[in-house]
Amino acid sequence: MKYDIIIAGVGGQGVLSIGTIISASALRAGLRAVQSEVHGMSQRGGAVTAHLRLADREIHSPTIAPGQADLILGLEPLESLRYIDHLSPAGTLITASEPVKNIPDYPDIEEVLWEVLRQPRGYLIDATKIALESGSAKAANVVMVGAATDFLPIEAETIRGAIAEGFHVKGDRVVQTNLMAYEAGRSALQHREVVDEFETFAFV
Amino acid sequence: MAEEVVSAEALMLLGDEAVALGALHAGITAGYAYPGTPATEILEALKRHGGKRASWCANEKTAYEAALGVSMAGKRALVSMKHVGLNVAADPFVNSAVVAPIGGLVLAVADDPGMHSSQNEQDSRFYADFARVPCLEPANPQEAYDMTHEAFEISERFRVPVVVRLVTRLAHQRSGVTPQHPRDENQLAEHRDRADWVLLPSFARLRWQKRIAQEKQISGWAEMSPHNELRLNEKFRDMGVITAGIARSYFLEVSRELGLTPSHLHIGAYPAPATLIRELADHVGEILVIEEGYPFIERQLRGILPPFTAIHGRQSGHIPGSGELNQQIVWKAFGLEPPYGKQPVPIELPNRPPRLCDGCPHIDAYNALNAALVGYASPVVTSDIGCYTLGVLPPYNSGDSCVCMGASIGMAKGAADAGAGPIVAVIGDSTFLHSGVTPLMDAVADNTDMTVLILDNDVVAMTGTQPTVLPPKRIPEIVRGLGLDPDHCHLFESHPRRVDELTHLLRREIAYRGLSVVIVHRECVEALKRDKQARRES
Numbered sequence: 001m002k003y004d005i006i007i008a009g010v011g012g013q014g015v016l017s018i019g020t021i022i023s024a025s026a027l028r029a030g031l032r033a034v035q036s037e038v039h040g041m042s043q044r045g046g047a048v049t050a051h052l053r054l055a056d057r058e059i060h061s062p063t064i065a066p067g068q069a070d071l072i073l074g075l076e077p078l079e080s081l082r083y084i085d086h087l088s089p090a091g092t093l094i095t096a097s098e099p100v101k102n103i104p105d106y107p108d109i110e111e112v113l114w115e116v117l118r119q120p121r122g123y124l125i126d127a128t129k130i131a132l133e134s135g136s137a138k139a140a141n142v143v144m145v146g147a148a149t150d151f152l153p154i155e156a157e158t159i160r161g162a163i164a165e166g167f168h169v170k171g172d173r174v175v176q177t178n179l180m181a182y183e184a185g186r187s188a189l190q191h192r193e194v195v196d197e198f199e200t201f202a203f204v
Numbered sequence: 205m206a207e208e209v210v211s212a213e214a215l216m217l218l219g220d221e222a223v224a225l226g227a228l229h230a231g232i233t234a235g236y237a238y239p240g241t242p243a244t245e246i247l248e249a250l251k252r253h254g255g256k257r258a259s260w261c262a263n264e265k266t267a268y269e270a271a272l273g274v275s276m277a278g279k280r281a282l283v284s285m286k287h288v289g290l291n292v293a294a295d296p297f298v299n300s301a302v303v304a305p306i307g308g309l310v311l312a313v314a315d316d317p318g319m320h321s322s323q324n325e326q327d328s329r330f331y332a333d334f335a336r337v338p339c340l341e342p343a344n345p346q347e348a349y350d351m352t353h354e355a356f357e358i359s360e361r362f363r364v365p366v367v368v369r370l371v372t373r374l375a376h377q378r379s380g381v382t383p384q385h386p387r388d389e390n391q392l393a394e395h396r397d398r399a400d401w402v403l404l405p406s407f408a409r410l411r412w413q414k415r416i417a418q419e420k421q422i423s424g425w426a427e428m429s430p431h432n433e434l435r436l437n438e439k440f441r442d443m444g445v446i447t448a449g450i451a452r453s454y455f456l457e458v459s460r461e462l463g464l465t466p467s468h469l470h471i472g473a474y475p476a477p478a479t480l481i482r483e484l485a486d487h488v489g490e491i492l493v494i495e496e497g498y499p500f501i502e503r504q505l506r507g508i509l510p511p512f513t514a515i516h517g518r519q520s521g522h523i524p525g526s527g528e529l530n531q532q533i534v535w536k537a538f539g540l541e542p543p544y545g546k547q548p549v550p551i552e553l554p555n556r557p558p559r560l561c562d563g564c565p566h567i568d569a570y571n572a573l574n575a576a577l578v579g580y581a582s583p584v585v586t587s588d589i590g591c592y593t594l595g596v597l598p599p600y601n602s603g604d605s606c607v608c609m610g611a612s613i614g615m616a617k618g619a620a621d622a623g624a625g626p627i628v629a630v631i632g633d634s635t636f637l638h639s640g641v642t643p644l645m646d647a648v649a650d651n652t653d654m655t656v657l658i659l660d661n662d663v664v665a666m667t668g669t670q671p672t673v674l675p676p677k678r679i680p681e682i683v684r685g686l687g688l689d690p691d692h693c694h695l696f697e698s699h700p701r702r703v704d705e706l707t708h709l710l711r712r713e714i715a716y717r718g719l720s721v722v723i724v725h726r727e728c729v730e731a732l733k734r735d736k737q738a739r740r741e742s
Contacts (some may be wrong), residue, residue, distance in 0.1 A: 010556065011558065019378075023216060023378065024216070027214075027216065032379075033216070033378075033379065033380075034377060034378070034379040035379070036373060036376065036378075037218070037376045037377075037378065038320065038376065039241055039242065039244070039245070039321075039376055039668075044558035044559060044561060044591065044594065045558060045561060046556050046557050046559065047555070047556040059379070060452075060454070060456040060457040060460070061454050061530075061531055062344075062373050062374075062379075062450070062453060063373065063530055063531075065457075065530060065531035065532055065542065066532060066542070066544055066545040067543045067544050067545030067546075068531075068543070068545070069545070078553055078556075079556070081549050081553060082553050084545070084546050084548060084549060085544065085545040085546060085547070085548055086545050087546050088545065089546065102556070102559065103555075103556050104598075106554065107551050107552060107554070111551050112551065115551060170741070
């Protein structure tokens with residue numbers, strides 16, 4: 001078994017934290033994990049990606065080849081589409097819907113969102129809104145981990161444990177906020193699935 | 205030094221962190237570095253786990269020299285830097301191969317193939333070869349840990365500095381590492397031989413003869429090293445593969461998918477093992493060399509193997525001559541068409557380059573500089589290495605050059621000597637302390653007609669807000685200490701509301717026919733955020 005994830009976003013959004021939560025969860029589940037990160041210059045408000053590879057066997061390459069990713073998990077819709085050539089034909093694309101428009105030529109957001117929804121297994125999550133409802137806008141990346149859960153080869157209970165441990169040093173309140181954000185993200189995806197099918201159908 | 209609790213469980217570590225922990229567990233007494241992607245996290249991890257004997261230095265040369273001094277005192281030291289940092293440290297590095305280190309001396313150098321955060325993709329294996337010292341090339345974080353640990357043993361055994369060569373995809377790859385038991389620090393050396401450390405020509409000649417005489421032993425070590433592993437496949441004699449360091453990861457991934465198991469020599473320890481290479485060549489008709497960086501092994505094969513042997517790699521064009529390796533490249537090197545993913549979406553996805561942060565003090569400085577240069581036909585703005593290099597991009601479009609640390613000032617002087625003008629050199633505080641003071645000395649000596657704009661934001665911002673080597677606001681004293689006319693040395697406290705004032709000051713100093721220095725000070729917004737977060741958490 002192998003499960004390859006590309007996490008995409010903009011510098012400062014918490015791409016690496018998502019990788020940390022999922023890889024810590026994978027280790028708890030007895031899987032191996034290799035994460036390839038981008039540091040340095042690219043983090044200054046530029047495009048940021050992390051490649052996270054999970055498997056129950058030895059993992060060699062730190063990066064995911066085109067066509068091999070099982071999941072693209074985006075914190076920004078345009079960024080999630082940038083790596084679509086890395087997604088396998090059977091892969092899933094889940095992205096936060098709110099754009100980061102720090103470039104002058106950002107395309108029409110409606111078109112960007114439509115391209116996400118047009119993908120088979122393409123999902124949009126209003127992560128910022130859900131995070132705010134859970135108590136902190138900063139938890140948007142944890143909302144996205146929640147949204148991805150049902151596709152990951154890891155039990156939700158294991159991920160909850162990793163989140164609790166990961167945020168433990170920041171105190172109980174932060175742990176609770178993030179666990180809430182996680183659950184909310186998970187249920188948003190579960191709820192969303194039906195709506196997407198309907199919308200795709202309606203557009204066609 | 206090591207306070208890390210060693211557990212039997214694997215730790216998820218970055219390649220850089222694994223190097224730091226390997227060094228700590230090998231009993232280092234000190235670690236030195238200058239920040240630079242992708243090597244920064246080595247010293248950051250040393251600071252986290254090893255405390256205050258991990259030091260940021262003025263530049264890579266001073267860092268290397270400090271490590272060499274630790275070795276002379278009999279203790280172990282790690283010095284780490286990015287590949288281009290080794291150009292700065294090349295003088296002590298190459299000469300440290302002539303002396304006889306006492307305590308283990310290990311250089312961890314991180315190359316950046318693909319130039320994610322660098323101006324070139326030079327391959328540090330050539331430096332190790334040039335200095336004629338052993339080099340270890342790990343393929344994953346576990347090997348980074350183990351090889352760094354072992355490098356200290358090798359350094360003490362042969363009394364030679366040892367290079368651990370990393371690349372970006374290893375330095376910034378996070379995976380499981382099982383640590384060993386920590387070793388104690390060395391005792392101070394009781395005596396040392398002056399002839400081992402004073403490189404007067406008469407001593408240096410003898411030292412160099414000894415080093416050359418030792419090469420057989422070092423080659424023997426490399427031939428026997430478990431890091432150089434030859435696996436012959438009796439049933440497959442058409443081609444053989446040589447991989448080095450992280451390139452093995454891409455090869456193994458592809459060979460597993462293809463069910464292809466050609467004879468394979470993996471090289472993780474240099475000098476390259478000539479006997480193993482010949483053994484592989486005797487067995488196969490053709491050799492494919494997969495290595496990250498320059499065609500280092502591929503070129504060496506030409507001196508080891510008979511001329512009719514077919515050797516394919518980066519030099520021959522079977523693998524691209526530049527850029528990072530990946531699985532697709534390996535597929536193509538085998539003559540196969542790699543699998544492709546989904547089609548790109550039909551809308552244009554513009555690039556999102558890095559940019560100056562909102563509220564960045566450099567924004568005000570560039571706005572003022574651009575306004576001050578209005579009306580000049582052909583101003584020259586030389587820039588330097590750091591966040592402010594981003595001022596070259598829109599909307600500021602300011603800066604005609606960016607070459608290497610400190611070059612803004614040296615190149616400005618040359619451009620002024622050539623008669624161009626007006627000339628402004630833009631340099632950050634840490635880059636100035638790293639390599640800007642000496643070229644400024646040249647400009648002071650000639651009272652060159654140019655303006656140096658030092659953007660002082662209190663930190664090394666681009667690499668993650670590390671502290672500059674000297675506390676903030678020391679730069680005016682340094683500049684005046686060089687002998688610059690105090691009337692043309694200004695410290696300006698920057699504020700978005702003071703852009704016009706700064707413009708006015710810059711216009712005046714640019715018009716002045718002599719050397720002027722304007723230091724614009726305001727703290728980096730990322731550093732402010734970091735401090736605020738730290739206060740909240742405490």
